[in-house]
Amino acid sequence: MKKSKFLAAGLIAAMMLPAAAQAQNREIRQDRREVREERRDYNQALRHGDRKDIREERREYHDARRDLRDSKRDWRRDQRYSHYRAPFRYQQFRVGSVLRPTYYAPTYRLNYDSRWGVPRANGNLAYVRHYNDLLLVNVRSGRVMRVYHNHFRWR
Incomplete structure (x- = not known):
């Protein structure tokens, strides 16, 4: 009985690992897209906006860059390869x-x-x-x- 529970838990974990990696890839791609969009909006605000618009777009652009940096850091800290010797x-x-x-x-x-x-x-x-x-x-x-x-x- 205990063996079958252990085996089932191992199979579930093995199936979930690729899904977690795909989710991280998807998140990084989405963050990159948001950085591009925010950069474009910031450039438009520099050309045609007033001081308030520029400040707001700059803040959003920096937030998007921070999110991308955090996503990449999370991917690097993924525990699947951390104990490699x-x-x-x-x-x-x-x-x-x-x-x-x-x-x-x-x-x-x-x-x-x-x-x-x-x-x-x-x-x-x-x-x-x-x-x-x-x-x-x-x-x-x-x-x-x-x-x-x-x-x-x-x-």
Whole structure:
């Protein structure tokens, strides 16, 4: 009886995790759209409005920017990746470095996520996480093609 309850709770949690991530993506996209709209309204007020209109639009624009910044901060503090630890010590890699196969094993390869703000890896390239760094690695040769230092900033 207890096993089935535990299993059901685990399945429910596994199904809800992607929904939470999608909600965060949706919120960030909506906040970006609001920043664009508020910026446009602020520019119009600068051109055609009086002092009161300009002050009000500036305040709304800054509020929209603050909301976007808070949404991005919440996404970075997402707990799904916060306890990541590799079985080796941190080493700062550079473009052109050749990695041992254990560094880019399939367990360390990441699925592409558009929120990262990096281009999609095609062909023999794959993104690999090494502590807080994001590495673009050629999986055939092990050569590092691009390094995004401190890409996963959680705290």
